[in-house]
Amino acid sequence: xxxxxxxxxxxxxxxxxxxxxxxxxxxxxxxxxxxxxxxxxxxxxxxxxxxxxxxxxxxxxxxxxxxxxxxxxxxxxxxxxxxxxxxxxxxxxxxxxxxxxxxxxxxxxxxxxxxxxxxxxxxxxxxxxxxxxxxxxxxxxxxxxxxxxxxxxxxxxxxxxxxxxxxxxxxxxxxxxxxxxxxxxxxxxxxxxxxxxxxxxxxxxxxxxxxxxxxxxxxxxxxxxxxxxxxxxxxxxxxxxxxxxxxxxxxxxxxxxxxxxxxxxxxxxxxxxxxxxxxxxxxxxxxxxxxxxxxxxxxxxxxxxxxxxxxxxxxxxxxxxxxxxxxxxxxxxxxxxxxxxxxxxxxxxxxxxxxxxxxxxxxxxxxxxxxxxxxxxx
Amino acid sequence: xxxxxxxxxxxxxxxxxxxxxxxxxxxxxxxxxxxxxxxxxxxxxxxxxxxxxxxxxxxxxxxxxxxxxxxxxxxxxxxxxxxxxxxxxxxxxxxxxxxxxxxxxxxxxxxxxxxxxxxxxxxxxxxxxxxxxxxxxxxxxxxxxxxxxxxxxxxxxxxxxxxxxxxxxxxxxxxxxxxxxxxxxxxxxxxxxxxxxxxxxxxxxxxxxxxxxxxxxxxxxxxxxx
Ligand SMILES: Nc1ncnc2c1ncn2[C@@H]1O[C@H](COP(=O)(O)OP(=O)(O)OP(=O)(O)O)[C@@H](O)[C@H]1O
Ligand SMILES: [Mg+2]
Numbered sequence: 007x008x009x010x011x012x013x014x015x016x017x018x019x020x021x022x023x024x025x026x027x028x029x030x031x032x033x034x035x036x037x038x039x040x041x042x043x044x045x046x047x048x049x050x051x052x053x054x055x056x057x058x059x060x061x062x063x064x065x066x067x068x069x070x071x072x073x074x075x076x077x078x079x080x081x082x083x084x085x086x087x088x089x090x091x092x093x094x095x096x097x098x099x100x101x102x103x104x105x106x107x108x109x110x111x112x113x114x115x116x117x118x119x120x121x122x123x124x125x126x127x128x129x130x131x132x133x134x135x136x137x138x139x140x141x142x143x144x145x146x147x148x149x150x151x152x153x154x155x156x157x158x159x160x161x162x163x164x165x166x167x168x169x170x171x172x173x174x175x176x177x178x179x180x181x182x183x184x185x186x187x188x189x190x191x192x193x194x195x196x197x198x199x200x201x202x203x204x205x206x207x208x209x210x211x212x213x214x215x216x217x218x219x220x221x222x223x224x225x226x227x228x229x230x231x232x233x234x235x236x237x238x239x240x241x242x243x244x245x246x247x248x249x250x251x252x253x254x255x256x257x258x259x260x261x262x263x264x265x266x267x268x269x270x271x272x273x274x275x276x277x278x279x280x281x282x283x284x285x286x287x288x289x290x291x292x293x294x295x296x297x298x299x300x301x302x303x304x305x306x307x308x309x310x311x312x313x314x315x316x317x318x319x320x321x322x323x324x325x326x327x328x329x330x331x332x333x334x335x336x337x338x339x340x341x342x343x344x345x346x347x348x349x350x351x352x353x354x355x356x357x358x359x360x361x362x363x364x365x366x367x368x369x370x371x372x373x374x375x376x377x378x379x380x381x382x383x384x
Numbered sequence: 385x386x387x388x389x390x391x392x393x394x395x396x397x398x399x400x401x402x403x404x405x406x407x408x409x410x411x412x413x414x415x416x417x418x419x420x421x422x423x424x425x426x427x428x429x430x431x432x433x434x435x436x437x438x439x440x441x442x443x444x445x446x447x448x449x450x451x452x453x454x455x456x457x458x459x460x461x462x463x464x465x466x467x468x469x470x471x472x473x474x475x476x477x478x479x480x481x482x483x484x485x486x487x488x489x490x491x492x493x494x495x496x497x498x499x500x501x502x503x504x505x506x507x508x509x510x511x512x513x514x515x516x517x518x519x520x521x522x523x524x525x526x527x528x529x530x531x532x533x534x535x536x537x538x539x540x541x542x543x544x545x546x547x548x549x550x551x552x553x554x555x556x557x558x559x560x561x562x563x564x565x566x567x568x569x570x571x572x573x574x575x576x577x578x579x580x581x582x583x584x585x586x587x588x589x590x591x592x593x594x595x596x597x598x599x600x601x602x603x604x605x606x607x608x609x610x
Contacts, residue, residue: 008497015494019487026482281478282491284439285539286467289460291495376459380440382478384430 013298016291020298035307042311042359043318044256049355050319051327053348063235067203068212069096070229071219079227081198086223090204093218095211101199103188107153107181112141118192120185129184131166137178139168153191161191260362276374283379292375293368300367304360311359312352320345386413386436386547386578391445391455393431393603405431407603408445415450415546418569418579418593423600429582430475430551432600436580437470437549438462467495471540473550475582477532479524479539485511486520489539496543503542510538513568515561529556537565547578554585566591 024031071090073082084101091099103120116138120126127133132151134144144151144165151163169177188194206212209231216228271279279292287295318324393406406428413419413436421429434440435447438454441462447455454465471492479488489507490500511520514534519527524535533556540548548569554562562585569579570593581588589597599607 010497011499012495012497015497015500018500019491019494022483022487023480277478278480281480283463284466284472284474284478285492286463286470286543287491287495288463288467378440378459380434382439382474382476384475 012291013294016295017298020295020302023295024299024302031303035303035310038260038303038307038359038363039310039314041256041260042307042355043314045253045358046312046315046355047318047324047326048250048253048256049351050315050347051324053351054319054346057346059239063231066231066234068206068209068231069204069215070234071202071204071223072227072229073201074225074227079201081194082201082226084197084199086226087202089222090202090219093215093222095207095215096204096219097207099202099204102201102203103185103194104200105192109141109153112138114138114141114179116179116181118181118183118188120188121182125182127166127182127184129186130162130164131184132163132187133167133169133182134165135169135177135180138181139165144168155191163187260359271370271374277382279371279374280377280379280382283375284382289372289375293372296367296371297364300364301360304363308356308359312355316345316347385415385448385450387411387446387448388432388436388442389446391435391442391447393428393435393440394443397443405603406435406442409603409605411598411605411608413578413580414595415578416573416576417595418573418581419596419598420589420594421580421582421598421600422584422589423606427600428603429600431603433549433551433580433582437472437547438465467492467543469545469547471543471545471548473533473536473540473548473553475551475555477536479532479535481525482523484521485516485524485527485535485538488524488535489520489542492539492543506544507538507542510541511535514538514564530558530561533557534561534565537568541568545577547580548572549580551582552584553581554583554588559587562587566593569593 071082071086073080073086082101087099087101090096100122105118107116107118108114109116114137121133125133134151138151139145142151147165147167149165151165152160153163154160163183169180183191189196206215212230212232216230220226220228282292282295283289318326388409388411391406391409392404395403395405409428409432421432423429435442435455438457439462442455445455446453449465449469454462457465479485480491483491486504486507489511490503493503493506508517508520511517514537516531516534516538519531519535524532527535533553537550537553540550554565557565566588569581569591572579573593573595579593583589588594596608596610598605599609
C-alpha cells in the first residue's frame with residue numbers, strides 16, 4: 007500500500023513536472039513519435055509484403071511449363087498436356103489462360119486470367135480486383151465494363167463481383183474471365199494455352215520430373231515452385247532491404263536524440279534533483295520519478311507513432327513508400343495492404359523505443375542524484 | 385543531542401581554490417531547544433547547518449545524532465536521516481518553479497507513501513498557519529518574496545520532523561510575519577522539537593523561545609550563549 011502510494015505520488019509529481027514545460031515536452035514527444043512512426047511503418051510494411059509473398063506462393067503450382075519460341079515465351083499447345091501427364095509423379099496437368107491487357111481508359115495494365123473451374127464466372131461476366139473497380143469507377147455490382155482490343159471493337163462485360171482478398175497487391179489489377187470469353191477477346195485458338203500448370207506428387211521429385219520432361223519437350227521452359235519462391239524472395243528481399251535502410255536512418259536519428267538526452271541535465275534539472283534530494287527524496291525516488299517521466303514520454307510516443315504507422319501503411323496504402331512499390335502494379339496507389347501486425351515485432355519495437363530512452367534518461371539523473379545535495383543550501 | 389567534535393569542512397579540497405569553511409568546530413546542540421547561529425557573511429553558518437542536516441559530510445571530525453555517528457554514513461543512509469529527522473528552510477527557498485504552492489509543500493511527503501489526502505490536509509494547515517491559505521493553488525513564481533519564504537517554511541514543517549533547520553528564515557519577513565514565525569517556533573519547542581536557525585535579526589535573537597545563541601567567525605565558533 008505504501009509503495010503503491012509512493013509510486014502514485016511520484017507519478018503525480020511527474021505529470022505536474024511534465025505539464026510545466028508543455029511546449030518542450032510536446033516537441034519531444036513529437037520528434038520521438040516521428041521516429042517510432044518511421045520504424046513502425048517500415049516494420050508493418052515489410053511484414054505486409056512478406057504476407058503478400060506467402061499468399062502468392064500458396065496459390066502457385068508445383069510446376070509451370072512454358073513454350074519457348076525463339077527463346078521467348080509463346081502459347082503452348084494442348085497436346086503437351088498428355089505428354090506431361092504421362093510422366094511418372096505428375097498429376098493434375100491443366101492448361102492456363104492468362105495475359106496482360108493494357109487499358110487505355112485508365113492507362114493501366116490489368117492481369118487477365120481464366121480461373122479454375124470452380125471460380126469461373128459465367129460467360130459475359132467478369133470478376134475484378136479492387137484496383138480496377140476504382141480505376142474505372144465501377145461502384146456497383148453488375149456495372150458494365152467495356153474493354154476494347156482494337157479501334158471500333160468494344161466488348162461489354164458485367165462485373166459479377168469485386169475481389170475480397172487478403173492479398174491486395176496480387177489481386178488489385180486482376181480481372182477474371184470465362185474461358186470462352188478469354189479466347190474470343192484475345193483471339194486465342196481452341197487448342198492453345200498460355201502455359202501449363204501441374205502438381206508433382208512428391209516435392210522431392212520435382213527435379214527428376216523436370217529432368218524427364220525437358221527431354222520429352224525440348225522447346226519448353228520449366229518453372230518450379232522453388233523457382234517462384236526464390237524470385238519472390240529476391241523481390242521482397244530487395245524491398246525489405248530498402249526498409250532496413252530506412253529503419254537504420256530512423257535508428258540513427260533516435261541515437262542522436264538519445265545521446266543528446268544522455269549528455270547531461272540542464273542546470274535547472276540538476277538543481278531540481280538537488281532540491282528533491284535535500285528535502286528527503288531518495289536517489290531511488292528521483293530515478294523512479296524520472297522513469298515515470300521517460301515512461302510517459304516514450305509510451306506516449308510509441309502509441310502515437312505506431313497508431314500513425316498503422317494508419318499510414320494499412321489505411322493510406324503507405325504513400326511514403328510509394329517509390330519502393332512502383333513497378334509492382336500500375337494501379338499501385340489504389341490498393342490497400344492487408345492489415346496484419348506481428349506481435350513479437352511490436353514488442354521488440356516497444357522495447358527498442360522505451361529501454362534506450364529510459365537508460366539515456368536515467369544515467370545522468372543517477373549521477374546527479376548520487377551527489378551530496380548541499381549545493382542547494384546556497 | 386547533536387554533537388560536533390573537531391569538525392572541519394574544506395571545499396575543493398586539494399585543489400588551488402580550496403576554501404576552509406569550517407575549522408575544527410566542537411559544539412553540542414541540545415534537543416528540544418531553539419539554537420540561533422549568528423556571524424558575519426561567510427563565517428560558515430550555512431555550511432554548519434548543511435553538515436548537521438546530513439546534506440554533506442565533514443572533511444574531518446565527527447558528528448553524532450543522539451549518540452549515533454552520522455559523518456561516515458553512505459549517501460542513502462543520510463537521505464533516510466534527512467527524511468526522518470529534518471525539515472529545511474533554505475537560504476534561497478528552493479521551491480520548485482512551475483508547481484503550485486500546495487504541490488511544493490507536499491513534496492517532502494511524496495516518498496513516504498502516506499495517504500495523499502492526509503498529506504494535503506496537513507500541508508493546507510501549515511499554509512493556513514502562515515497566512516498562505518488563499519495562495520495554495522498558485523504557482524510559486526507569482527508569490528512575493530515574503531510569501532515565498534513562508535511557503536518554504538510550510539514545506540519544512542509538513543513532515544512534522546523533530547528538527548527544523550532554517551537558514552535566514554525571516555530575512556524577507558516584516559515584523560508581524562516574523563512574530564508569526566516565532567510563534568510557530570515557540571509551538572515547535574513546546575512540542576519538544578529542536579530548531580536550528582541562522583539569523584542576523586536582533587528581533588530573533590532577543591525573542592523569548594531562543595535557548596542558545598552560537599556566535600561564529602571565520603569558520604569557527606567564538607561564543608556560545610545560553
Ligand atoms: N561549494 C563551495 N565551494 C567553495 N566555497 C564554498 C562553497 N560553499 C561555501 N563556500 C565558502 O565557504 C565559506 C562559508 O560559507 P557559508 O555559506 O557557510 O557562509 P554563511 O555564514 O552561511 O554566510 P551568509 O551569512 O552570507 O549566508 C564562504 O567563504 C563560502 O564562499
Ligand atoms: Mg548562509
